[in-house]
Amino acid sequence: MGAIVPLVLCGGAGTRLWPASRESAPKQFINFLGERSTFQETIQRISTPDIFAPPVIVTAARYRHMVAEQLAALDLSATILLEPEGRDSGPAVAAGSHFIAGHDPHAVVMMLAADHVVEDVASFRAAAQKAAASAQNGHIVTFGVRPDHPATGYGYIRPDGAGETPDIRAVAAFVEKPDAAAAEEYVAAGYFWNSGNLVFRADQLLAEYARFDPETVAATAEAVAGARSDCGFLRLEETSFARTTAASIEIAVLEKTIHTRVLPVSMGWRDIGSWDALWSLTEKDAAGNAARGEALFVEAKDNYVLGDNLVAIVGLSGLAVVQTRDATLVIDRSRAEAIRPLIAMLKESGRPQIEEPAYVYRPWGSYQAIDRGERFQVKRIEVKPGGRLSLQRHFHRAEHWIVVRGTALVTIGETERLLYENESTFIPIGAVHRLENPGKIPLELIEVQSGTYLAEDDVIRLDDDYDRLRDDWERRAYAAEPVRDSSNGDAGGKPQSATSRPQPRRHS
Amino acid sequence: MGAIVPLVLCGGAGTRLWPASRESAPKQFINFLGERSTFQETIQRISTPDIFAPPVIVTAARYRHMVAEQLAALDLSATILLEPEGRDSGPAVAAGSHFIAGHDPHAVVMMLAADHVVEDVASFRAAAQKAAASAQNGHIVTFGVRPDHPATGYGYIRPDGAGETPDIRAVAAFVEKPDAAAAEEYVAAGYFWNSGNLVFRADQLLAEYARFDPETVAATAEAVAGARSDCGFLRLEETSFARTTAASIEIAVLEKTIHTRVLPVSMGWRDIGSWDALWSLTEKDAAGNAARGEALFVEAKDNYVLGDNLVAIVGLSGLAVVQTRDATLVIDRSRAEAIRPLIAMLKESGRPQIEEPAYVYRPWGSYQAIDRGERFQVKRIEVKPGGRLSLQRHFHRAEHWIVVRGTALVTIGETERLLYENESTFIPIGAVHRLENPGKIPLELIEVQSGTYLAEDDVIRLDDDYDRLRDDWERRAYAAEPVRDSSNGDAGGKPQSATSRPQPRRHS
Incomplete structure (x- = not known):
């Protein structure tokens, strides 16, 4: 048997842990419990080459730099598939399975969420191997966690009485999160917590998915076939992916197929969803x-x-x-x-606190807003060693940079100069400029922006190490696209770009 | 009858409303309820020349600029006595009474706290006049608020059955804050809330105080006689004031004299102490x-x-x-x-949050800390039109100033220049410098300090419009003063300046 291919889903934008978790920086990427995020812990857990192949990660395009950054911090690599939009776990699993099946149709895949905690990693790995053996025989195996209390925050799995082996059993039903009384009953009746871990053969999962939703399986096949490599990421093809039906993998497949099995596990599992x-x-x-x-x-x-x-x-x-x-x-x-x-x-109410995080991660580092007035804002910016912001200009604001740690290489117009700790510079409105950390330690600087319009869409990128010009281009094309007024069918209506204006973007 | 002389006590450093109220900016100066602080509302309440004379304010030296600022905002003036140290309300009332008696021994004084709310100002003024008439006859009249609920947060006054008039009654006892059951009893028995307002003839109060504590009355007389005028404030003489016995006016006088009376009032009174x-x-x-x-x-x-x-x-x-x-x-x-x-x-734990407020008020304006790192900190500074910071230098830090609103006149060494919105300047370590707002609108600037030592005692003032050089001198003299080790009586012990080191001072 070959190594299990981990398929890690981390495109969800959880708001249950607001205000710590935000749409632009969701919980799986936050280190709530230790030094590392649960995404990182998840990746770490499957980094044993004797059991697991390098992972395939499916995430949203907006989180790609966060994923890349957190992988780099672990010195690990992965294939990263980017969903053009969120369609729940079903299409993500289908796309991942197509990608994996393209290399080996019989590959055994282990689907994992990125926001779970597993305290007993040895048990997890042993269970993965046991599930893999069953998956090779055509089962779709979900991990059923033996409850240690009547939790109301998890879904449950009701096992079928007649299992084939003493361990792995058929599934009678997936049960929604219960109230306290029902949870007591479930635990007494031997139900398991639905951990969301899933082990299957790629071809088998796709075949079963296709029995219930052939269109989504075909669409994700095309989205993978048409995927475009982009700076180390693989962008799934948009129009195909848009044809998928949004559904969780439980609803799309597990509840319908006769091949679902549950493997009881005790591995110190918790979902950090509350x-x-x-x-x-x-x-x-x-x-x-x-x-x-x-x-x-x-x-x-x-x-x-x-x-x-x-x-x-x-x-x-x-x-x-x-x-x-x-x-x-x-x-x-x-x-x-x-x-x-x-x-x-x-x-x-359109409040920014739902979307904007305290820290904004960028491929070159991160920044945080520290103060804001009517005509100014102040940011603390950190640039990683070797990190370089895009070559850019602003039409409505000037910027002052004060280096408080490290060394900056600053380009303004045609001139380049090094700025050392405690030195500052000024970028006039309209000036083409660039910031880079040529040093070996992080560069920290305070930026004071002043002007009448300070939103992040006043960033005109002219060159970018991280290939974000295409994002800009797409954004502008989208903004300029005419919006038809469906009420009178007037296809010749003039462009209403105000209604489809792009979201203000954060620091470039 | 002459106008009543209000005596407003506002030197208390309340921490019951922490973290909004801090030792450096206590509750009476905070606008919890509207545009104005309760100190300002108190001053406003007694600003009717037909009833009240201009007020005499007793406060701590550290709050003097806040008091002056808040009076100026109301376009009102007052005599401001500065206590060298807090000794509770008794010595403050005695000092204020001496000051007032120096102009007119028979003056009727109304002592007021600065952290009370009075919703019905007309009733307050009517009660003040009624109390004043009684005070002229030698009574020391406290306002007893008719309770509208059995509050546990206030002290109570038990009236004596035999009052001389239908309104004003003798006091049987001052009662501490009760528990809920006792509060019910008190309200049922006709007790009043002790509002802390007090009306008396200056000579009468001092005569009664002297019967129970002649030393404090003599000491406060000397402190007033030796008071030194300082930039519009009157600083009570330190060594005399240090001889007073700390006590509340209730304990020092009201509970002991036979002349205390209570005037029942209904004026929408509340203490904002919780x-x-x-x-x-x-x-x-x-x-x-x-x-x-x-x-x-x-x-x-x-x-x-x-x-x-x-x-x-x-x-x-x-x-x-x-x-x-x-x-x-x-x-x-x-x-x-x-x-x-x-x-x-x-x-x-020595946490700064007990002392340092979000905003720090200075005679020239205010500032707030907005970010801090290992070797830098960022402040937003506002300078009032015409405001000017001291001429100063720092030995351990450089400063960057970026003007985000208004115009700054900046002196660095021998050169003076105007800095307009969106311009910046740099003050090297050791450079003599000064900041001034020569304009008609507030000047707002972002200051980035960088250096190895950033505490506010690295401010060497060379000249100051607000006469704070003496504060510096006192502070340094105090720091250098030998501290005797009382345990072995060794008066020749070497200076232990570390133990008496002055508190770090905030922005100059």
């Missing part, structure tokens, strides 16, 4: 309080704190308090689902 | 949630939010959430007293 889960996974003081960041507790029990700055809780228990640069959430830890109406309110 | 009080005074939504700043509530009732940034509360009720730039407090609104152990923890 503050409750993070609280349970974080070290606590004697009163049960857990904190990432500085926190003080007075007559307070069983709280979870995540903060950039000091957070103090007095006389309260069972809360999660999450404080970020631009938003603070105070929530009853046990009421994770109540975040949904809040997210809806945030979206409806 | 989040509960602020919640009750702030406009609420249908679910009873009150917010200063941006807030969102989901399944949340009766909460109070005060925030610089967005605060969201989900599934919780009865909280106060107070979010500032460097600290966030989440507290059960009804547990105001539980803040005390927290404050003790903060002090013990």
Whole structure:
């Protein structure tokens, strides 16, 4: 048997952990629990060449630099497929399976989410191998986690009484997240938590998928065949992918095929989808309080704190308090689902806190906004050694750069100069400029922008190491595309670019 | 009868409303409820020349610029006495009374706290006049507020059955803050809230004070006689004032003299000493949630939010959430007293959040820290039209200034130049420099400091419009003063300046 090919899905934009998790930087890429993100932990977990082949990762185009960055930090590489848009897990699994089957139709694939914690890695790997053996025989094997408490935050799997082996069993049903009473019943009745890990043969999964949704399987085949290599990423072909039907792999295949099996596992598995889960996974003081960041507790029990700055809780228990640069959430830890109406309110009001993260990652490094006034904003920018921003200009703002750490190579117009710690420079409105870190340590600088219009779409890129000019081109083409007014069928209506204006982009 | 002379005490450093109220910017100077601080509202309330004379204000030296600034914003003036140190309200009242008696021994004085809310100003003024008439007859009249609920956050006054008039009554006892059951009893028994307003004849108060503590009365007389005029402030003489006994005016006089009376009042009085009080005074939504700043509530009732940034509360009720730039407090609104152990923890750990406010007020304007790294910090500085910082130099840091609004007149060494919006300059380490706003609109600039040592005591002032060189001199003299080791009586012990090192000072 060949090595198992991991298929890691990490394109989801989770808002359940808002305000820490944002649409532009979702939870799988955040290091809630240690030095590394759960995406990184997931990759690490399958980095044993004797069991696993190099992974195939499916993510959204917007997260590609974050994925590449976090892989590079582990000194690992992977094939990275970019979805043109999110269509739930079904089409992502189909596309990944086509890609893998293109190399070996009989390859055994292990689909993994990137936002799970597995404490017992040895058990995980042993289970993967056991599942792989079953998958070779044509089963689609899901990991059923033996519950250690009646959780209401997970879906359950009801096993069928008649399993073929003492371990691997048929699945009677996938069951939605229960209320507390139902969860008690499920645990008593021997249900498993649905961990979302899935092991299958690529050809078998595609064959079963095609029985229930041939169009999606054909469309993803075309999307993979037409995929375009782009700076180390593989972009799935857009028009084909747009023809897929959005559905989870559970609904698209697992609940329908007779080949689904469940492998009971005990491997210290948790989904980090709620503050409750993070609280349970974080070290606590004697009163049960857990904190990432500085926190003080007075007559307070069983709280979870995540903060950039000091957070103090007095006389309260069972809360999660999450404080970020631009938003603070105070929530009853046990009421994770109540975040949904809040997210809806945030979206409806168009508040930036739903989308914009505290830190913005770019291929060259990262930046954070630290202050903003009517006609200015201040950013702290970090450029990695060797990192270089695009050659660019702005029509509405001037910029001041002050180097506070490291050395910058600054191009303004035709001149290039080195800027050392504690030196500054000025980029006039309209000037073509570029910033680079030629050194061996990170470059840190304070940027003060001033002008009447400071949104990130006033960045005209002229050259870019990271091939983002095409993004710009697509963005502008999209902006200029005429929008038909369907109410009167007037195809000759004039372009309404205001309605399809691109989202302001962040720092280039 | 002459006009009543208001004596406003505002030297207290309240931490009950931390983190909004800080030792360097306490609650009486913060606009919790509207455009103006309660100090300003208090001054406004007594600005009717037909009833009140111009006020005498007693405050701590450190708050003098804040007091002057807030008076100037109202276009009002006052005599401002500066206490060399806090000794509770007794010595402050004695000093103020001496000062007033120096002009007119029979003057009727009304002592007022600066952190109270009075909604019915007409009733307040009528009560003041009624109390003044009684004070002329030798009574020391305190305002007893008729309770509208059994508050546990206030002290109570038990009136004596036998009052001389139907209104003004003798006082049987001052009663400490009760628990809920006792509060019910007190209200049923006709006790009043002790509002802390006090009306008396200056000579009478001093005569009664002297009966119980002649030393403090003599010491405050000397402190006033030796007071030194300083840039529009009157600094009480230090060595005399140091001889006073710290005590509240209730304990020093009111509980001991037979002349104390209570005047029942109904004037919409509240002390803003707790989040509960602020919640009750702030406009609420249908679910009873009150917010200063941006807030969102989901399944949340009766909460109070005060925030610089967005605060969201989900599934919780009865909280106060107070979010500032460097600290966030989440507290059960009804547990105001539980803040005390927290404050003790903060002090013990030497955290800056107990002392440093988000905004630092200076005679020339204000500044706020917006970012800080290992070897740099960033501030946003606002200089009032005509404001000028001291001529100064730093030995350990260089500064970059970027003007984002208005015009700056910058002196560096021998050269002076105007810096316009979007221009920047650099002040090298050691360079003598000065910043001034010569314009008609506020000057706003971003300052980036960089260097190995960035504390505010690396400011060597060479000239100052606001006469703060003496502060520096005192500070340095104090730092160099030998500290005797009292344990062995060795007066010749070497200077231990480290133990008496001055607090780092903020921006000059």
